Amino acid sequence: MSVIPYLLTCLALAVFIVSVAARIKRYLNKPLHVRWELYPVAHDAERASYGGSYLEDVDWWKKPRKKSMMGELSFMVPEILLLRGVWENNRSLWYRSYPFHLGLYLTAAFMGLVFLGGVLELFGFNLGSGSVIGSIIIALTNVIGPAGFLLAICGAVALFHRRISDSSLREYSSFGHFFSLALFIVVMATAIATWLFADPGFAMARSFAAGLVGMKWSPIPSHLFTAQIVLGAILLAYIPITHMSHFFMKYFLWHDIRWGDEPNIDKPATDRKIGEVLNYPVTWSAPHIAISGKKTWAEIATHNPMAETENTKE
Amino acid sequence: MANSPIHFKDFGKDTIQFRHISPDDLSPLPGDFENKPWTPLSEEVKEKYAAILDDTCILPIPMPKTKEEEEELVNKFISGMRKLFQRENNWTFLAMLETTMEHCAKCQTCSESCHLYEATGGDEMYRPNFRTEIFRRIYQKYVKKDPLARWRHGDIDLNWRTVARLGELAYRCNICRRCAQACPIGVDNALVAREIRKIFSQEMGIACPELHEKGSMLQLKTGSSTQMTGMVVKDNMDFIDEDFSEETGFSFKTPWDVEGADILLIHNAGEIMAWPENIAAFHIIFEAAGLSWTLSSELAGYDSINYGVFYDDVQFARTAILQAQAAKKLGVKKIVIAECGHAHKALTVIADRVLPEPLKVPRESYLPLLRDIVLSGKIEFDPSRNDFPVTLHDPCNMTRLMGIIRPQREIVKALCPQFREMTPHGAFNYCCGGGSGYAIMHRNNIEEWRMKVAGRKKLSQILGAFSDCRGPEAKKYVAAPCSNCKGQIRDMIKNYGLMENETLAYGGIVELVVNAMKAVNPGFIKWEEYG
Ligand code: SF4
Ligand code: SF4
Numbered sequence: 015m016s017v018i019p020y021l022l023t024c025l026a027l028a029v030f031i032v033s034v035a036a037r038i039k040r041y042l043n044k045p046l047h048v049r050w051e052l053y054p055v056a057h058d059a060e061r062a063s064y065g066g067s068y069l070e071d072v073d074w075w076k077k078p079r080k081k082s083m084m085g086e087l088s089f090m091v092p093e094i095l096l097l098r099g100v101w102e103n104n105r106s107l108w109y110r111s112y113p114f115h116l117g118l119y120l121t122a123a124f125m126g127l128v129f130l131g132g133v134l135e136l137f138g139f140n141l142g143s144g145s146v147i148g149s150i151i152i153a154l155t156n157v158i159g160p161a162g163f164l165l166a167i168c169g170a171v172a173l174f175h176r177r178i179s180d181s182s183l184r185e186y187s188s189f190g191h192f193f194s195l196a197l198f199i200v201v202m203a204t205a206i207a208t209w210l211f212a213d214p215g216f217a218m219a220r221s222f223a224a225g226l227v228g229m230k231w232s233p234i235p236s237h238l239f240t241a242q243i244v245l246g247a248i249l250l251a252y253i254p255i256t257h258m259s260h261f262f263m264k265y266f267l268w269h270d271i272r273w274g275d276e277p278n279i280d281k282p283a284t285d286r287k288i289g290e291v292l293n294y295p296v297t298w299s300a301p302h303i304a305i306s307g308k309k310t311w312a313e314i315a316t317h318n319p320m321a322e323t324e325n326t327k328e
Numbered sequence: 329m330a331n332s333p334i335h336f337k338d339f340g341k342d343t344i345q346f347r348h349i350s351p352d353d354l355s356p357l358p359g360d361f362e363n364k365p366w367t368p369l370s371e372e373v374k375e376k377y378a379a380i381l382d383d384t385c386i387l388p389i390p391m392p393k394t395k396e397e398e399e400e401l402v403n404k405f406i407s408g409m410r411k412l413f414q415r416e417n418n419w420t421f422l423a424m425l426e427t428t429m430e431h432c433a434k435c436q437t438c439s440e441s442c443h444l445y446e447a448t449g450g451d452e453m454y455r456p457n458f459r460t461e462i463f464r465r466i467y468q469k470y471v472k473k474d475p476l477a478r479w480r481h482g483d484i485d486l487n488w489r490t491v492a493r494l495g496e497l498a499y500r501c502n503i504c505r506r507c508a509q510a511c512p513i514g515v516d517n518a519l520v521a522r523e524i525r526k527i528f529s530q531e532m533g534i535a536c537p538e539l540h541e542k543g544s545m546l547q548l549k550t551g552s553s554t555q556m557t558g559m560v561v562k563d564n565m566d567f568i569d570e571d572f573s574e575e576t577g578f579s580f581k582t583p584w585d586v587e588g589a590d591i592l593l594i595h596n597a598g599e600i601m602a603w604p605e606n607i608a609a610f611h612i613i614f615e616a617a618g619l620s621w622t623l624s625s626e627l628a629g630y631d632s633i634n635y636g637v638f639y640d641d642v643q644f645a646r647t648a649i650l651q652a653q654a655a656k657k658l659g660v661k662k663i664v665i666a667e668c669g670h671a672h673k674a675l676t677v678i679a680d681r682v683l684p685e686p687l688k689v690p691r692e693s694y695l696p697l698l699r700d701i702v703l704s705g706k707i708e709f710d711p712s713r714n715d716f717p718v719t720l721h722d723p724c725n726m727t728r729l730m731g732i733i734r735p736q737r738e739i740v741k742a743l744c745p746q747f748r749e750m751t752p753h754g755a756f757n758y759c760c761g762g763g764s765g766y767a768i769m770h771r772n773n774i775e776e777w778r779m780k781v782a783g784r785k786k787l788s789q790i791l792g793a794f795s796d797c798r799g800p801e802a803k804k805y806v807a808a809p810c811s812n813c814k815g816q817i818r819d820m821i822k823n824y825g826l827m828e829n830e831t832l833a834y835g836g837i838v839e840l841v842v843n844a845m846k847a848v849n850p851g852f853i854k855w856e857e858y859g
Contacts, residue, residue: 041427045419048681050519052509053731053755065755067731069676072696073662099512104437111435181333182452186434186461188482256480260431260513267427267514275731278680278688285685292684294416296642299407300533302545303642311419312684315645318627320549 016233019243020226026247033254034262041266045294046287051275056089057081058275067275075279086273094264095119110176114169117202120162127155128216132223141220155216160209167202170195194256201245204238212236334452336482339462340490346453347382353449355784358791359798361824366776373772378492382453385772386499387525389492389534398488401532405491408531409471412523420641420682424519429464432457432515438507443758443785444500454781456507456517459497462490463520495534498524502763502782503638504724509756521764525639535639538768543635544643548650551627552597553635558625564600565607565623572608576842577849580608580615585658586622592660593621593694594651594675596668596811597631598768603814605852609838610666610694616847617701622658629654632671633811637678638765648679652687662690664697667836669723669763669810673730693726695809698841699735702742708846711743716803718744718840719793721786721817722757723810731755736809736837743844750789758785760808762816778816779823787820790832800831803855809837831855 054065059082061067068074092098097115100108131141131151141148174195177187213219218239225231234240253259260267278284292312296303308314339346351363366383378392379385392398411417412425438456439445445454452458465484469477477483484490501521508516529535537543543553550557556564565582573579583589593614599606614621623630628650636644652675655663665672676691701707720740726732733754740747750757760767761783766774794804808814817834826832833855843852 041423044423044426045415046681047423048420049677050421050424050516051677051729051731052505053728053733055731058731061731061734064733065727065731066733069693069730069732070696070735072692072700073690074692074696075690093512097512099510100435100437103440103510103512104435107435107437182436182439182455183434185333185335185452186436186457186482188478188480190476190480191434193479257431257433260433263427263431264513266423267431271424271427271516272508272514284681288681288684291419294419297417298411298530298642299404300530302533302540303530311645314642315649315682318548318646318650320545 017231019222019234019240019247020231022244022247023226026251029251030254033251034259037254037259037263038266041263045291046284047271049274049276050271052272055273055275057083057086057273059085062089068277075277086269090268107176110169110172112169113165114173114198117162117164117166117169120158121166121202121205122162124155124159124162127151127158128219129223129227131155131216132220132225133227135220136224136228152215155220159216160206163202163205163209167199167206170198170202174199190256194252194258197245197249197252201242201249204242204245208236208238208242212238334458336462336465336484339493340485340487342489343380345380345382346493347451349382349448349451349781351780353451354780355447355449355788357784357788358795363780366780367773369772378488379496379772380489381493381496381500383773384777385496386766386769386774386777387495387528387534387536389495389528392488401488401491402486404532405495405527406466406470406486408527409467411531412527413467413471418526418641421519421523424516425523428460428515428517428519429467431513432460432464433513434461435512437512438510438515438517441506441510443504443506443761444502444781447781447784453497454500456501459494459501459524460515460517460520462494462497463524466490466494494524495528498522498528499536499766502724502759502761502766504759504763505728506724506756506758509728522639526641529640530642536765536769539635539639539765540643543633543765543768544640544647547628547631547633547635547647548643551629552631553633554597554601554631556597556600556631558627558630561597561600561630562625568600568604568608569611572605572612575849576608576612576852578612578616578845578847580611582611583622585625586620588659589622590620590661591622591664592624592629592655592658592662593664593666594624594630594632594671595666596633596671598633598811598815599667603811603835605839606667606836609836609842609852612842612845612848613698613701613707613838616707616845617704618706621664622660624654624658626650626654626657629657632665632668632675634671634674635765637670637674644674644678645682648675648682649687651675652679652683652689655689656687660689662692664692664694666694667809667811667814667838669725669812672723672732673725677730693730693732693735695726695732695735695739695837698838699738702739702841709743709841709844710846711745711844713844713850714744714840715746716805717746717748717794717797718805718807719748719750719790720753720837721750721760721790721806721808721810721813722753723808723813724757724759724763726809727757728755736807739837740807740840743840748793750793758789760786760810760813760816761820762812765812767812767815767819775819775823779820783816783820786817787824790817791830794830794832798830800829803831803833805840805853806832806834807837807840808834827855 054062059080177183378389442456448454468481498521503518505518547553634647
């Protein structure tokens with residue numbers, strides 16, 4: 015029985031990685047899509063500040079385009095770390111959503127610190143020996159962990175309350191939404207209880223991490239801690255199979271679609287893809303499309319269903 | 329009834345009308361304007377079409393008369409929805425659509441950015457996510473067939489009323505994508521409106537006649553949705569050349585089908601009939617600047633419109649291909665698109681990954697070219713001729729969707745001493761209310777809806793820009809470099825009596841340029857013609 019939390023954690027990690035990879039792969043396997051950008055496009059080095067684009071130049075295709083990675087980063091970092099879009103467009107929700115998200119970021123950082131500490135201990139480094147590195151890791155873990163749990167639970171409760179009490183959110187919220195938030199609340203409450211009553215210095219957590227990595231799956235000395243591990247594993251596996259996968263898919267929605275302003279100039283790969291999609295079969299049924307003998311996009315798009323009906327030059 | 333709560337379960341209910349927006353609930357306008365009640369839809373319309381959403385009927389869905397017809401409507405809709413999620417049938421937008429289905433957090437952060445939601449006093453039906461949520465629930469339950477759909481995504485009743493209302497609801501959105509701009513995740517509610525329109529057109533054969541039969545199909549047949557063939561358009565252009573040469577004192581002759589010209593200029597052919605002064609202004613400027621340019625009389629080569637952009641990918645591709653073929657035939661160096669917003673985006677941006685290699689020809693907006701001409705000193709201007717308050721409307725297609733923001737400002741700032749911005753503007757502008765095809769629609773209360781709801785925010789913005797010079801004494805001008813936007817603004821000026829009460833004229837940017845040209849007789853812009 016003592017191996018169950020370890021097994022569950024491994025399984026949850028595997029589900030997490032596979033689900034994330036599968037979603038990304040699925041997106042990357044999508045056919046070429048048309049351009050559908052939306053300005054401001056953050057990587058436009060000179061014009062992002064006012065929403066401009068290279069299309070503001072005469073003969074734009076002859077001019078070098080100045081793309082800036084920094085531009086994307088300077089937009090994305092506050093967007094992700096501070097939820098800038100929600101701050102600007104939905105302030106009252108931000109007061110609830112931001113603590114929740116910040117709590118999750120801190121919890122993720124806490125998990126990183128726990129694993130770092132655990133692995134160091136696995137290799138014989140005694141964190142508690144008074145070394146600077148050890149002290150820093152312990153101090154950060156002790157501050158970031160509880161802060162993360164508290165912020166996340168407060169945010170989740172506030173969001174749950176808002177979803178129930180605000181009719182514009184309630185009508186759109188499914189059982190799944192409430193279940194997700196409830197799961198966060200339970201997981202964070204368990205984490206807080208574990209911290210308060212079973213593992214105040216997170217030594218148990220580090221030893222679990224060390225055991226997991228070093229494959230020494232020794233029994234866990236606390237039921238509360240075991241419960242935390244099991245619930246945490248469930249949450250980890252659950253997140254990427256829900257709409258919350260937006261936390262990584264957002265990259266594609268922004269980078270590939272919203273900022274996808276790459277023109278098809280000297281791009282043999284794009285031309286090849288256009289050739290490919292134009293040869294896809296079409297089965298739309300409306301009479302102006304379902305024309306006998308015309309099966310592919312190329313055939314249908316180059317066929318003028320009205321051409322025979324009138325001499326266009328008369 | 330407006331602003332009363334809405335429940336998704338009621339969307340398919342057997343009621344005569346799902347929603348009624350009370351004129352009293354509409355957002356206030358800056359001025360003393362009466363909110364008249366809706367004109368009731370005629371009995372004939374109600375009998376013929378499934379006009380069961382609200383007080384307007386835009387998409388003519390035939391009213392099903394039998395159980396079988398009701399079932400057929402649902403089955404065809406689901407069949408079309410399935411095709412939307414197939415790579416072969418919808419490679420164009422599959423990536424955007426699927427991510428929009430999967431990643432919405434239902435946070436409603438996008439709501440306040442929608443001018444329709446604001447205009448209706450925050451009516452739930454106009455929340456950008458409302459239509460998407462219905463579509464999403466149908467998709468999860470009936471297309472993706474998620475066995476837990478009801479719990480994971482929420483439930484929805486699917487019957488012919490749900491389908492008819494959703495089809496009509498796809499036409500309560502300007503597809504301006506302002507809501508998409510506000511979404512922190514990158515979800516696109518505007519796209520969903522367009523995808524629903526695609527199901528109706530591409531699968532069910534149901535589309536707005538102005539966009540389809542009298543729009544894209546007519547363009548494929550005659551070359552232009554105005555019904556003008558190449559011959560007719562040339563005749564009309566001769567008149568424009570003659571009339572405006574005489575009137576302006578600047579003699580010009582429009583060049584046709586000049587092989588090897590640098591520029592193929594494509595107008596929205598609607599301008600030729602409705603605003604010939606816009607056409608003349610372009611041609612005067614191009615001649616005065618000494619450009620090598622031509623028009624084409626090839627099929628669709630003289631009409632930049634591409635209504636497929638609003639409702640149908642196949643019609644979109646067909647039109648874009650014809651336009652590119654016209655340019656290739658003449659061997660021009662580039663296509664320059666005149667004052668038409670959707671044509672800008674269609675041919676420059678969307679067609680970029682539709683046109684195959686042999687049809688690739690560089691395409692650009694007229695605005696950077698015009699800016700360079702105006703600032704180059706090649707033409708002499710007298711900005712005092714434009715010394716009246718001018719504001720600028722930003723067509724969504726050129727600004728939010730293409731990032732062309734500064735050239736038009738550099739032009740009006742150079743030539744219009746009393747230029748003032750609307751708030752907000754540029755990439756964050758508001759749609760005129762005619763966007764996605766409505767500006768050319770007048771039947772079944774559509775114009776009333778455009779005036780009351782869709783154009784409300786723009787009207788308020790225009791009047792706000794002129795807050796220091798309200799009243800009939802000061803002549804004012806709103807520059808809208810897009811045919812559709814101009815049509816909408818023209819109708820608003822008429823509907824709200826803004827010529828009489830505000831002496832407000834409208835037009836494009838090229839008219840302002842010619843109005844300030846020293847080589848042209850003064851008074852190119854004539855307020856009396858707008859009365
Ligand atoms: S579309 Fe975006 S902003 Fe709107 S509800 Fe969905 S996630 Fe929130
Ligand atoms: S696209 Fe424009 S009109 Fe449509 S819902 Fe979004 S903001 Fe409103």
